Amino acid sequence: MTGPFPQRVDAFSALPKYYQLKDILLRKIEDGDWQPEESIPSERELEEIYGVSRTTIRKALDILVSKGYLYREHGRGTFVAFPRLQQSLHTLTSFTEDMRRRGMEPGQRILMVDCIQPSRRIRQALSLRSDIELVLRVERLRLGNDEPVGIHDVYLPLCDKDPITADELARSGSLYALLQAKYNLTVADADESLESTVADEREAELLHISQGSPLLLIERISRLESGRPIEFVRMLYRADRYKYYVHLSRDTP
């Protein structure tokens, strides 16, 4: 609890007012000061309370609505939503981040790092025009707490500049971090497809399971802010060690 006085918005903070306000309101929701299905103060009241304009209030509320913490009803008010078990989890993460979030220590065994000639499938996924352009292929066994969890097969259109070496990758661990550090490339979003499959002989051996065991197959095309494809990955996960979570919302046109 922070006392009976509302936390203030600091005009001189480096953070925007709407962002500070979002955090203040979020705190109230998570602390239970406002209960689910209860209405929060109206936008005009919030203007008074925090001494910022209604535009700024609404920008803060927009964020909390989009994250599912609040919902609005036209002519009635703004209300606290029931808490979700896992708040908005359709976020793009690296395997490293993903494992940490699941409470496991990420690890890897590099199986291959090489420049290869891309198949038609890879070229199409990466929007490569010429079939002579080489792509970097990185195949890794992925570990969680030193046990095999999955196999990642990554293709990157990065063989012209000085390509990533197995050594760099081993030191860094996270490919996304390496792309950022070495080429100043920031992955912004991705499309994924998921399907179910079963392990063949090699996969079974690598993953320490028996042939025919169920695997989750995920294919991902990652993109830069501009939408330019920067990565194609095939990921195979042991069904008993990996579940995938998504948050979906209904289209509101």
Add this chain to the structure above:
Amino acid sequence: MTGPFPQRVDAFSALPKYYQLKDILLRKIEDGDWQPEESIPSERELEEIYGVSRTTIRKALDILVSKGYLYREHGRGTFVAFPRLQQSLHTLTSFTEDMRRRGMEPGQRILMVDCIQPSRRIRQALSLRSDIELVLRVERLRLGNDEPVGIHDVYLPLCDKDPITADELARSGSLYALLQAKYNLTVADADESLESTVADEREAELLHISQGSPLLLIERISRLESGRPIEFVRMLYRADRYKYYVHLSRDTP
């Protein structure tokens, strides 16, 4: 092409100006009037061109940015993004909508409609307090072009009021449409988990596959606008007939 003159924003339209403007700009992007990585007019220029305030311009641009059609670079401008193959597909849909979008005719065979006593797992998913409250269970074989695609096992906290009958469901087809029509309940969002599994004897028979074939298992908790759980579903899909698509974006705090 719509001629050299910019399409106008109609102040008297039922649609908001920012929404009309979004559509106008989207059209220009999709028609290729503006090419990928090309900058569009600045926000001040757009103000002039369309005769609306910068706030309205920005609201239209915000939508296109969030949908991945545009991206902004502070101090440089706003740019057209590379076209995504499938624009933003992390939308919650009913099986009926889903199949139609995949170009198949949806169908179903109802296997069970009954009020049952919920297991602990179901109660927890639906946030039910008492263990005496009954839930409606609906089990259906789902068809695409008359061929089995998956099995849906749905649990709804709706046994007190007059429950849905097999007959109503058979006539309606879509459960979401029925919830809307019969109880005025609108599903707003959902959390899903996905994993890989293999078919047991009964599943194999229902789906016309052999035992041990890979299946995609999806569990979903659907919620109303308020966040109140309204549905728990276990969905099993034939791996050879069903792929799942998601769009992910990187968190930008």
Add this chain to the structure above:
DNA sequence: CAGTGGTCTAGACCACCGG
């Protein structure tokens, strides 16, 4: 430096909801 997007204000009118 001028031009860009990012934030913010103090107003205004509208559509919707409840009593």
Add this chain to the structure above:
DNA sequence: CGGTGGTCTAGACCACTGT
């Protein structure tokens, strides 16, 4: 009817980018 959220305006200052 008064109060709510939804839209919109015409300004303003800031931080960042390029030249």
